[in-house]
Amino acid sequence: MNPIITKILYALLTVFIIWNIGMVLNGFTRKVYARVNKRYGIRIYQPYIDLIKNYSLDTLVYHGVMYYLGPIFRLTSGVGMVLFIPLIYGSEIFSNFSFAGDAILILYFMFFGTLGMALGSNETGQPYSTIGVARGLAQVTAAEVPLVLAFLSVFIQNQSLSISEIVSVQQGGFMHWTMWTNPMATATAMLAYLGSMMRSPFDVVLAPQEIPIGPPTEYHGSFLAILSTNRPIFAVAKTILFVNMFFGGATNWGMFILKATTLYMWSVVTGTIYPRFRVDQSIRFFLKVPLIMGLLSILLLQFM
Template sequence: MSSLTTRILYAVLSIFIVMNIGLVLQGVTRKIYARVNKRYGIRIYQPYIDLIKNYSLDTLVSHGVMYYLGPIFRLTSGVGLVLFIPLIYGSEHFSNFSFSGDAVLILYFLFFGTLGMALGANETGQPYSAIGVARGLSQVTAAEIPLVLSFLAVFLQNGTLSLSQIVEAQQGGIMHWTMWTNPIATATAMLAFLGSMMRSPFDVVLAPQEIPIGPPTEFHGKFLGILQTNRSIFPIAKTILYVNLFFGGATNWGMFILKCFLLYMWSVIVGTIFPRYRVDHSIRWFLKWPLALGLLSILFVQLV
């Protein structure tokens, strides 16, 4: 078997593993939310049932080419992140297609899905879609600014744009993690992470309490199945990116699952405690404390 074929097979296996971790955590998260609200909640394996059901359905609704491409662009963003992020440090097979300078490509993938989804939503002609697109792009842009600043601080600190080399620099103990060597950049990224996960208090795009519409009602059948697949892959891909940049990476699957779980629960706990912000409050919040910390993290690297 050729080397390229082996890498492709292991990359597909990586996507499968990440998707299953995401589906399980979706069920766990919804269970937590239900118990906090004194409800029993769904079965933890319910996301699997929903996914199978939606892929088995067809839809006759179409609003144009971009309507079809929106969910595909969204899924491409999540899959692309997994393909170019090393999952297990030192593993020949689970380093996937990471290469020197892969961090630049990953930054593009972070925004690619959101832009594609916005184009797909606009194609529907639904007036509420324009509201969701305006909210989503405004908040994502506001959250991306401090996020990129924190990433730049890490790149400058390590003198490289390679995720593998950044993880390598953090080996040798917990005190070598970026969490300790640059706590300001880590704090900035963790605050921006809340906005990128789109949970309360930053779930302003769908705003289920005031706009009972969105992708779950605009897209049906296999389109909704594609979106649900991405909802299981994309959040976990972002947690893997954070683990590599700030928390020393993972050298085995046990450490990989533990770190991803703890980081994922950070957004879940915050979402359980705090109510949703208004759109203007959310944007101002990201352009206030996280932005200030992001600029300070760059200054910290230059001085220290």
């Protein structure tokens, strides 16, 4: 078989695997939240049922071209990240389309979906949607400042923009992980990770304790299904990125699932403990401690 076709097929298989991992984690997370609140909660496979139901529904609502493209941009962001992130170190099959400098492209993909979603939601003219978009863009921008600083610190430390090369440096034992060789950057990234996952205390966009706002208010049926398809992919893709950058990557699927699940649960546990911030509190949080830590992580490299 043509090597390019083989590469594409394995890339699609990777997306399918990541989507299923994300769907199971999504159901498990909702179960955890329910049990913490002394409820039984949904069945873990309920997200699959919801997705099938939404894909079976049509909509006659039309708000403009961007309204249709918003969910597509969002899905492209998640799938694009998976396609260019090497999943299993040393595996030619599951290295996907990674290349030298792929870390920069992936950082663009992280913001691409958020921007597309903002443009699509604003197309409706609904004031509640505008409120959600304004909140989301403000928080994402604030959270990405320390995130980029943490990543920049790792790039400087390893003199590389290639995720594969950064993972290779971390092989040989857990003491080689960035978590130990650059703890300040890792701590900064872990705080920024909470903001990127948008769970409590940083779920200022959906704000479930308030009136419904944001993109889910405007999208329903198959549009909502596309968003629901991307949600598990995007969450796991970000988690994989952080595992590769700070926790040594994975050399097999067992290690991959263990590390990804452990890091994913970091945001879940935090969300069950802390109540939601207000928008201004969330933005100020990222522009204080994480921002200072990110700057320190870069300055400390100059004295090492």
